[in-house]
Amino acid sequence: MSFKTDQESLRKWFLQTKREFPWRNQITPYKVWISEVMLQQTRADVVVDYFERWMQLFPTIQDLKNAPLESVLKAWEGLGYYSRARNIHKAAESLASYFPKDFSSLISIKGIGAYTANAILSFAFHEKVIAMDANVERVLCRYFALHDLKEIKKRAEGDLSPFHPFEIAEALIELGATICKKKPECENCPLSKGCLAYKNGSILQYPLAKKRKQTQEVFIEVQIYQYKELFGVNKKGKNELFQDLYLFHENRVSKEIFLKITAKSLFKKVVATATFYRFHLIANLIEIDQPLEGLEFYSLKECLKKSFSSGHKRILHQLVSIKENKECIP
Ligand code: SF4
Known part of the structure; x- marks a missing residue:
């Protein structure tokens, strides 16, 4: 044959x-x-x-x-x-x-x-x-x-x-x-x-096993700045990871600090992968009395119409649940 x-x-x-x-x-x-x-x-x-x-x-x-x-x-x-x-x-x-x-x-x-x-x-x-x-x-x-x-x-x-x-x-x-x-x-x-x-x-x-590049673990505190009923987001620029997508403000932290923030946060941890990174995200809501420079502020309704990275989209949905007094889903 x-x-x-x-x-x-x-x-x-x-x-x-x-x-x-x-x-x-x-x-x-x-x-x-x-x-x-x-x-x-x-x-x-x-x-x-x-x-x-x-x-x-x-x-x-x-x-x-x-x-x-x-x-x-x-x-x-x-x-x-x-x-x-x-x-x-x-x-x-x-x-x-x-x-x-x-x-x-x-x-x-x-x-x-x-x-x-x-x-x-x-x-x-x-x-x-x-x-x-x-x-x-x-x-x-x-x-x-x-x-x-x-x-x-x-x-x-x-x-x-x-x-x-x-x-x-x-x-x-x-x-x-x-x-x-x-x-x-x-x-x-x-x-x-x-x-x-x-x-x-x-x-x-068969076939020969391919060598995989190791995934890097990254721990991030996602800071959601709330000004009245508006939320601060950032559109990623050219040649940045997540180019043209919206993200809330991010702050890279150590694993230890990440765990401490997670224990106190209203939000649930989100894990998202992109290229060779595994992002561990935990959000915090921070109320401010004037808009911060470098961020664009939108209502939740407007945010939902925008394209977010997959991790931040899940955080956005958690934020909607929190605002509606519902339990948030990781
Ligand atoms: S190894 Fe794959 S191609 Fe060969 S007989 Fe089994 S299932 Fe079919």
């Missing part, structure tokens, strides 16, 4: 068992592009609501191009990695008039990498290419019992059927997500006949 022959069983399995997702209906390059960027680092079931809301707000690339950045960031709120939303908004300027159909033009667009470009070429334009995300890498490393990703891609694409190559490419992603997981279910796998690692009993050797 080889990938040439096994891929038909894979395709049949996919067509019978594939999960329904809104980006799999009436496929367009725009839908593939947005869904693939959203799916990076986020589970498919979480992305569904974001994707549907996005398509209601910006049904076409032209609508996206015409929308203010603020509303694009608001639609992205909670997905993290906000530079992706900024890149999408910027790319819409050129993609609204022409959506390229070749790899080199696609990856020249900021925010579209090799994986997304191949996904667009495969799913939207039905090119004979494979989009290699971590799931597909795991499946194919095991199938060919190889570590060299370039060689694996070359072999798989060389064997790829000219008929429905996009279904096979998508089936590989689905197989990695549902069957060929870290602990694979080989007995249910449509590729088991030709899978070399399965035959050799060497599955756990």
Whole structure:
């Protein structure tokens, strides 16, 4: 057996068992592009609501191009990695008039990498290419019992059927997500006949573990300055972490001080991650009798319309609960 022959069983399995997702209906390059960027680092079931809301707000690339950045960031709120939303908004300027159909033009667009470009070429334009995300890498490393990703891609694409190559490419992603997981279910796998690692009993050797950069723990006191019924916030500037998003005033503290503040605070601790940081946030409400310089002051209603970083958004919701005399949720 080889990938040439096994891929038909894979395709049949996919067509019978594939999960329904809104980006799999009436496929367009725009839908593939947005869904693939959203799916990076986020589970498919979480992305569904974001994707549907996005398509209601910006049904076409032209609508996206015409929308203010603020509303694009608001639609992205909670997905993290906000530079992706900024890149999408910027790319819409050129993609609204022409959506390229070749790899080199696609990856020249900021925010579209090799994986997304191949996904667009495969799913939207039905090119004979494979989009290699971590799931597909795991499946194919095991199938060919190889570590060299370039060689694996070359072999798989060389064997790829000219008929429905996009279904096979998508089936590989689905197989990695549902069957060929870290602990694979080989007995249910449509590729088991030709899978070399399965035959050799060497599955756990593939793929090679990637070195992860260590996460840094950061402890922050979030100071919410209240002036009458207005609250002080700060919009992050260019090249700052959380660029274009709103945050309350922050004060970095040691772990010991953080624990002391947490013990006394009306708020609950919030943990949020961004890039290689894990932020531990505890808020404090500080009433002032005149607005502070360097902060913008808004009512709670106005704050709720703005795009906050995910950690500060949760603190904002805690603040709303406190003001309504309800228990706040971490
Ligand atoms: S047989 Fe097992 S290891 Fe091989 S591709 Fe299928 S699930 Fe993965």
